[in-house]
Amino acid sequence: MTMAQKEKSPNKLIHESSPYLLQHAYNPVDWYPWGEEALQKAKQEDKPILVSIGYAACHWCHVMAHQSFENEKIARVMNEHFVCIKVDREERPDVDAIHMDALQAIGMQGGWPLNVFLNPDAKPFYGGTYFTPQQWVNLLLNIAEAYRKDRQELDRSAEQFVQHLNQSELKRFGLSQSRTGVSEEEFEELYKNLARQFDKKHGGFGSAPKFVMPANLLFLLRYYAHTENPAALQHLNHTLHEMAYGGIYDQIGGGFARYSVDAKWLVPHFEKMLYDNGQLISLYAEAYLLTKEPLYKDVVYETIAFAERELMSEEGGFYSSLDADSEGVEGKFYTFTRQELQDLFEAEEPILSKYYHATTTGNFEHGQNILHRRISDAHFAKENELELEVLEEMVKTWKEKLMEVRSQRVRPGLDDKILCSWNAIMLKGLADAYYTFGNKHFLHLTVRHADFILRHFKQGEGLLHTYKNGKASVNGFLEDYALLIGALIRVYEITFDEKYLQEAKKLTDYTLANFFDEQEQLFYFTDQNAEKLVARKKELLDNVIPSSNSVMATNLYLLGLYFDEEHYQQLADAMLAQVKELVVKEPGHMGNWASLYYDRLQPTAEVAIVGHQAPEMRSELSSFYIPNMLLAGTENRSDLPLLKDRSAIDGKTTVYVCYNKTCQLPVHTAAEALEQLQNGNSGNQKFPAL
Incomplete structure (x- = not known):
């Protein structure tokens, strides 16, 4: 005060x-x-x-x-x-x-x-x-x-x-349930409609202001996995590089700002939101699986380090955001004048300023510079006749010194409330990072964070939305349930601890009892037991955060496979059918729905691993990019439908690769399982119509 x-x-x-x-x-x-x-x-x-x-x-x-x-x-x-x-x-x-x-x-x-x-x-x-x-x-x-x-x-x-x-969202968008199923032709039309929005010069979609839209970029990854269309991968890589090199990414401390005010990703609106960074960890981790691009790994590691350093509470939750302003000036915490850089680095300043494109007049307000890059370290080293290892060591030293200087400045304001939905996004980001890189610290963070969320946000069978000072409050919204269920499914895949999958199912059943509209086959945003407002809305459009209905539809599809719950899968298909016309015509607003459309084009690979080396086998399989795959595993035995009555044959860890309830011969090595994954589903076998 x-x-x-x-x-x-x-x-x-x-x-x-x-x-x-x-x-x-x-x-x-x-x-x-x-x-x-x-x-x-x-x-x-x-x-x-x-x-x-x-x-x-x-x-x-x-x-x-x-x-x-x-x-x-x-x-x-x-x-x-x-x-x-x-x-x-x-x-x-x-x-x-x-x-x-x-x-x-x-x-x-x-x-x-x-x-x-x-x-x-x-x-x-x-x-x-x-x-x-x-x-x-x-x-x-x-x-x-x-x-x-x-x-x-x-x-x-x-x-x-x-x-x-109170008008139905389906009526507002002129939607009526389609029963024509999914098709390759429609999928291609979907992509072409999204591609019309590509900014081919600077990456991303549309013009300024430019938001990162992770759901749309994740769809491009899945679309490429299905079609191997080089234009999709080229645009994805171009966008991820431009974002990582731009001012929207904190070149010194890691982490992304909320959006860029220009088309070039140079000038950010400097606020840093938990939900952006959680999703971008997932996006860059998944992109690394496909491309093995070292820059993407650096972004994941640096962004997690930022979140852990500046947004993580002592209890293991993550705060909501950092303000754009400090001392009443936007971006003051993050920017430097050329004179400041000269005073700090003296003889090294010219090469540093060239690397980060800092000028005497500045590229931002009042002579300030937003530090950014335009090319890879390898390219910069070659241009400036430096050994790559020498440049990398210099950059590391520059970052440490600039971080020390920033630590002496007045920090941007911190919004220290902890939101269930946004923490679920970060939880999935951490789990995805471990899935890709196998870093034990990421696993530790994931498990600690999952247990924090379940401990503090669960109330009876339901969830609360916000937590601060040891107290959770406000009835949970569909986004809390949907995003947490999705994250818990991923936590199960990296731990094979069934408590997370069982918790996901319990929360799903709660949403079906308290959020679901049987007539429209979609979920309301609010619990039927919550405060009654003048309208009870449904969230359909994917935005900077995927819509809660698209996330729930995906959850139902995956849990239907894990628990052999045909009802779940029927609901997922019905939900997609309700909005399919909009997904195809306006994919820029339906990116997460589009990824579910991809999932339904052909059977999902159901991979069950049984035996004492199940975690190691999972690690081997998850180092390859197989997006339409779910993993189940146990070191002994399990009553989970995907694992029930399956055993380690001859005492050897055994992998069962199945598609649409039809399994291939059990195998004992990751190489054999990968061969089955690559050859067992040629792409000709399609799911039946929705």
């Missing part, structure tokens, strides 16, 4: 745990958290509600807070005319989704800060994003006057918006 805050009285946010809400606890605005108290106050006083939504690492949220919410005069206007509610979108994604949808229904561009006006029944009628102080005051006064004079009209608008919010 600052001295200035001590002189002020806190508002209702002072009792919250969210760092974003606590940032506003000493505003002169009479903020309330989202909840019954604020909603009842609006009804009792017959006042409209202002819901202002943001998150701790949001730059423009901070700007508007400083300009308007910390302003006494503006706060008086807000307090006089409105019941004011602050929402952390990461803590309450359900509230955020409804009001973002309402804003877009008004015809406005979405984003944060998100400011939406509601009537006392919590039904939205108007909104916007960032406003300058004068714009904000004018809007407040206009809304207040309209509420007094045209209340009925505003209520009518609110009713129309609520009808829109």
Whole structure:
């Protein structure tokens, strides 16, 4: 608490745990958290509600807070005319989704800060994003006057918006269930539609601002695995290199920023989010399996080191994000002037500045340089007549020294709430890293993290969403269940500890009982036992995080194979069939669905390993890129359907390779199993129609 805050009285946010809400606890605005108290106050006083939504690492949220919410005069206007509610979108994604949808229904561009006006029944009628102080005051006064004079009209608008919010997502996108199955022709059309969005010059998709979109890039890996189309692999490699060389990647400390404001990946929006980095660990690890590109391994190792160093709690969970700003300046923590580099490195500075493209005038604001690369170390060493080993040692020393300098600077703000869904993403990233590289430290981190999540977020049969200061709260959302189930499946594959797979099945059964809509064959985002909002939404589109429905469909497919649950697989197929038309036409918004489409083109390889060397055999098999494969194993015996009644023949560790409940002859070496995996499914045998 600052001295200035001590002189002020806190508002209702002072009792919250969210760092974003606590940032506003000493505003002169009479903020309330989202909840019954604020909603009842609006009804009792017959006042409209202002819901202002943001998150701790949001730059423009901070700007508007400083300009308007910390302003006494503006706060008086807000307090006089409105019941004011602050929402952390990461803590309450359900509230955020409804009001973002309402804003877009008004015809406005979405984003944060998100400011939406509601009537006392919590039904939205108007909104916007960032406003300058004068714009904000004018809007407040206009809304207040309209509420007094045209209340009925505003209520009518609110009713129309609520009808829109409750419209079926399938109807909104004009979707009807397709029963035509999956096909090679459709799969190729899907790829061509995605390829139209390629930025062939700089990598990625579209133009600025440019987000990393891991689900789309993972699909390119699977598409290449199926078709060996060189254009797909070329674009994937180009994108991964450009991102790893660009300013969006922290060249000194590892880890990725949220997005690039330009098309070249040079100037990032400097906030670092846990969910981006977890997914990018998975992406670069999987890409390494296919390409064996050393750069991808470096990115995985450095990004895990960043997350462990700067986002990991003492208990073993991961915090949500690092702010873009420090000392009120975006990127100040990460950038250097040429003079600073000269003072630090003296005779070595010219080669360092050439390596990181630092200039006297700077490539960012106020003469600052965003350190970035454009070519490989081998290429740079050759261009500058250096031995590669010498350059690598120099770079290592440069990074250590620059990290030491950065450690003396004021750090960006840390959002130290721990979210179940985002931690599940990081859990899968760690498990994928171990799957690819076999690093024992990654295995230790994975197991510790999995046990942390299950210990702190499980409540009865269900999950809670957020954890801080020893306490978990907020009913879990579908994203919490879906992402954790997917991660636990992967943790099972690298440990063969069945408790993780059994936990995944229990959570799946809970979602089917409490989230599933039998009529539309899709999952709601919220638990039927959770707070009732004006709409109950379903999440279909894959974005920077895959949609919870696409993740659940994939989970159901995989668990259906593990547990021989035909019902699970039927549901997965029905879910894909519901959205298949959109997957093919708009794959840029359906990347994770597209990967499930790939899974269904031909039977998944079911590999069961039995015997005392099962972990070693798994390690050998997982060093090859076989994306449409699931692994099961036991050193003794198991009642898991994939392992039941299977044994180590003649006391030797035995591998059973099966496709669609048909198994090939058991073998005893990884080489033999790989030959069966390569030859046993020629690609001609397809799954039946959905």
